[in-house]
Amino acid sequence: MFPDTCNSVYNEIMLIHKAIPGTSLDNVDLSVKFLGYELKFPLIIEAITGGLPASKSINESLAKIASEYQIAIGVGSQRPILQTSFREDVIETYRVVRKIAHSVPVIGNIGITQLREVEVDALKKLVDVIGADALAVHLNPAQEAIQPEGDVDFGEDLYYRIRDVVQELGVPVIVKEVGHGISMEVASRLLELGVRYVDTAGACGTNWALVEAYRNQRESVYHNVGLELFNWGIPTPLSVIECRSVSRDLFVIGSGGVWSGLKAAKLLTLGANLVGFARPILKTLIEQGIEGARRFITRYLATLRTVMFLLGVRSVREACKAPLVLGPSVVNYLLQRGINPAEYIEKKRCGGLFEH
Numbered sequence: 001m002f003p004d005t006c007n008s009v010y011n012e013i014m015l016i017h018k019a020i021p022g023t024s025l026d027n028v029d030l031s032v033k034f035l036g037y038e039l040k041f042p043l044i045i046e047a048i049t050g051g052l053p054a055s056k057s058i059n060e061s062l063a064k065i066a067s068e069y070q071i072a073i074g075v076g077s078q079r080p081i082l083q084t085s086f087r088e089d090v091i092e093t094y095r096v097v098r099k100i101a102h103s104v105p106v107i108g109n110i111g112i113t114q115l116r117e118v119e120v121d122a123l124k125k126l127v128d129v130i131g132a133d134a135l136a137v138h139l140n141p142a143q144e145a146i147q148p149e150g151d152v153d154f155g156e157d158l159y160y161r162i163r164d165v166v167q168e169l170g171v172p173v174i175v176k177e178v179g180h181g182i183s184m185e186v187a188s189r190l191l192e193l194g195v196r197y198v199d200t201a202g203a204c205g206t207n208w209a210l211v212e213a214y215r216n217q218r219e220s221v222y223h224n225v226g227l228e229l230f231n232w233g234i235p236t237p238l239s240v241i242e243c244r245s246v247s248r249d250l251f252v253i254g255s256g257g258v259w260s261g262l263k264a265a266k267l268l269t270l271g272a273n274l275v276g277f278a279r280p281i282l283k284t285l286i287e288q289g290i291e292g293a294r295r296f297i298t299r300y301l302a303t304l305r306t307v308m309f310l311l312g313v314r315s316v317r318e319a320c321k322a323p324l325v326l327g328p329s330v331v332n333y334l335l336q337r338g339i340n341p342a343e344y345i346e347k348k349r350c351g352g353l354f355e356h
């Protein structure tokens with residue numbers, strides 16, 4: 001699916017230009033509510049790092065950006081905190097995010113297979129020590145399967161572990177992929193078990209099959225499996241539709257290669273509540289420093305605002321009501337997945353995709 005399929009999927013999502021938008025560009029309001037906060041923009045910096053000394057300064061910069069733009073931010077996997085039995089210097093590499101970003105949602109992070117190894121009390125402590133507002137549980141079966149040391153037991157018991165965590169944790173649980181997308185079958189099971197937030201991290205961006213392929217020697221079987229699965233997963237826009245079609249009660253974060261404001265606008269129009277990215281902000285931060293990262297976000301948001309304006313959309317809440325036309329491959333995909341494209345679009349038009 002990557003990258004050609006992803007581009008063609010995005011090209012098949014056609015937004016309809018409104019020649020008299022009915023508002024002024026300056027009046028487009030991009031704010032959204034998320035986890036009890038009012039974000040200025042419908043954006044989250046996805047989970048990236050934590051644990052190592054070098055990750056502290058990256059998290060510091062990301063937190064500054066999140067705070068300046070009033071957007072949400074996730075930390076990377078908190079497994080190192082568990083592995084070091086809550087060592088202070090390790091905690092600090094994550095806690096720095098909350099210290100800097102006081103007034104935006106901060107999301108903790110743990111892998112789903114770790115839920116087997118720890119009690120909910122330890123997860124509560126993970127959330128508390130970094131002052132998080134929610135815990136993201138990441139699903140990464142493809143990544144684990146392409147690692148020699150990978151944990152490849154993703155049995156059914158994990159669903160029930162998630163249910164227990166949702167019931168007992170005391171803060172919301174966000175279930176996220178890491179780059180291969182969430183299907184409606186998985187989203188629907190998660191909803192039944194009480195999960196209200198999913199993050200698609202679909203297959204149009206950071207590609208862990210490839211990352212793992214290149215981490216392994218050329219002659220290794222993992223290298224080969226990773227290369228062959230270079231396009232594995234559900235493209236992000238389709239994963240957004242799949243999750244959204246499960247229920248209007250799900251809060252859907254569209255991520256995975258959402259690296260431009262235009263793509264962000266398409267996902268919000270399809271029914272995502274929020275969009276997120278990881279790789280481009282990390283890349284610009286490393287290559288161009290914090291100013292480069294600021295430039296990236298400023299441009300991104302300028303495009304998003306402009307597209308909203310040209311759709312005649314005054315707020316993110318209105319975005320999902322904007323008309324769109326789906327191309328033949330997307331329509332075909334949806335029909336075969338049991339989603340009626342015309343009904344989906346009609347629901348959108350009537351604002352029936354999600355509660356605001």
Ligand SMILES: Cc1cc2nc3c(=O)[nH]c(=O)nc-3n(C[C@H](O)[C@H](O)[C@H](O)COP(=O)(O)O)c2cc1C
Nearest residue numbers: 046047048076077138201205206256257277278279
């Ligand atoms: C360097 C890097 C590290 C990441 N580490 C984590 C992690 O610890 N936990 C997690 O849930 N996702 C992790 N991710 C996945 C991202 O949170 C995100 O879901 C995914 O990269 C898709 O977004 P993108 O295509 O914009 O990069 C990582 C991504 C990158 C690029």
